[in-house]
Amino acid sequence: MAEYTLYPNANWNGDTLFTGTGGTDYAVLADNTDGTYLQRTSTTVPASYEAEFETTTLSADETITSINLFARIASLAADSLAQFSLGVITDRNGRTVTYGIPVSKQGIVTATTYDLGIKLTSAPNGASWTQTLLDNLVVKFTDGATGSTVTPPSPTNRTTLYKLYAVVTTAPRPTVTVTAPSGTITDTSFPSVTWTPVFSDGSPQSAYEIKIFDSTTYGGASFSADTSTPTIGTGIITSTNNGQTLEGDLANSTTYRAYVRVASLVNGINYFSAWAYSQFTLSIDSPATPTVSAFYDSTTGAVTVTIFGRTNALSANQASIETNTTGWAAVTNCSISRSTSQYSSGTASLAVLSGSAGDMTASTTTATKFAVTANNKFSATAEFRAGTTARACSVGIIWLNTSGTTISTVFGTAENDSSSAFNECNVSGTAPATATHAQVIVKVASAGAGETHFVDKIAFHAGETPFWTRGGFQTFSFVVERSEDSGATYTEIRNSPVTASASQIATLDDYEVPLDTTVTYRAKARAEI
């Protein structure tokens, strides 16, 4: 909190009705001696004298909380009356002033300095105090004595005004440091924003606001945290919290800045800090982009939107064998182990060693079988690398019924692996009508005895376009949005986000689609890890 004392420095009005003894009318009020003073000389009462104040330039980091008025006066008669009020010039050329309610001092007083208790928390015109209003601050002193002794040369009931000054009290602007997120965010697309506010006058935080801008926006020439459109904005939140997890998710491989401002209350109004920010980049192993299709069902009168999640159903370890071979089992003519001699993702792969010459196969275990939906497409992918000799390799899907019995197995096109690089193999198939689960199986055809082949980046998911993502995701849902303006803006449709089935499939019926209008749907997957 800071205080500034301002003295009159110019006559505004009524100076001919008063006489300054020892100096000009305004100057006698701006010193500390009772040897100079202002008295009414007009025979007409009430008579008013108005003076402008000197000003002070406030810094950008403070705001006026109040302006008070002090006066040193004396009077000899019981019927003396002095009134004081603060005002602001609202039209200098039109000489228009808006005054506040006057404060009166009446009766006999010896020279005393009064705190007139005006303490205006807003300007007399009702506006919040600003530098401009402070620059146009004026005071009115009215000698309102009545009675028979008003006539000069020595009316006994006039007030002697020795000194007059305003005290401007300001509050410091809060400051804030955004502490998170920063650097590279690898574990969530809903990062938490935290900050450390500083209120040097000890006020509590009354509110905060967060805006997230992507690098394209904040790097723009006309960027303003106040006016530019954020990727996510919280609006002004009335809270003492120093952190919030964002409710909207952010795009991967994108750099953002989290802008935060905090406020404390000044005269019941939020006084905000300047915006501060923390920069961060999202780099996450995100769920796979789903596939989405939409068609109009004239029977239901709705657009049915179907989303296939393509995120790997395998555990993270099954997908890349970074820890051990848990979740995998040797099936035919082989033993399996984790190997760090070759890898396509991470630092390890599944080494499949043939026991004798012939085909060898390994599969995910039945204990880790993956849920499927009958009559829907599913895909698997795996990368193979030969230890020495290239062989025909393929990846397949074992369809299981509700009792865990194999219904059938489908393999993708076999491709020769290579000892110099990993080679991707894929398979897609429709789950049989009685299928409830599936396993992934990898096969090396016609291997020689004691031959090793490495398998890495293994995935299984819904849909017919094989795609590898890290495994270990769970609790899938899909956000589904509709655009009616060629993709310029999207709005979530009813019941979005929709929870996916165990096999990462979901459908939503959009009954509220506008007719005779071109619409586009889009979807994204969400998952926990």
Place this chain on the structure above:
Amino acid sequence: MAVLSSGYVSTEPIQITNPRVWSFTAIESPTIKVRSLRVQQPLNSQIVESYGQFKPLGASKTIVVATSIYGIDGSYEFTTQGEDEWDDLYPVLTYQGVLHVHDPLGRQKYVRFVDRTWTEIGPIANLIRNAKVNYFEVGAP
């Protein structure tokens, strides 16, 4: 547990040709719906305004002070023939919630049925029912 999101993927643009039928769907319970039913004309509609009227003493004109103006309320008259059509309509007719309406012009709005009356006429095996409902237009649930 951290929540992660994928990128977006979009469908091709699609345009739904207006089937030019009436459609009523309980949007929050969409198994309750009826399409292509017969809605009789004329359609009765009204817009209600919240207002007060004052006739000050000595004034020559009435003063109207209004606040809100509400949606298009009105009534529908449905005609069904036989039990199948009636069975389709009945759950919608008696639904105590917000119904989404597509009309043959492709317009949409949300309504709440509040009064239902109907008459039955014809042979018992092929009753013709004329049902009238009053409704208020409401906001999307």
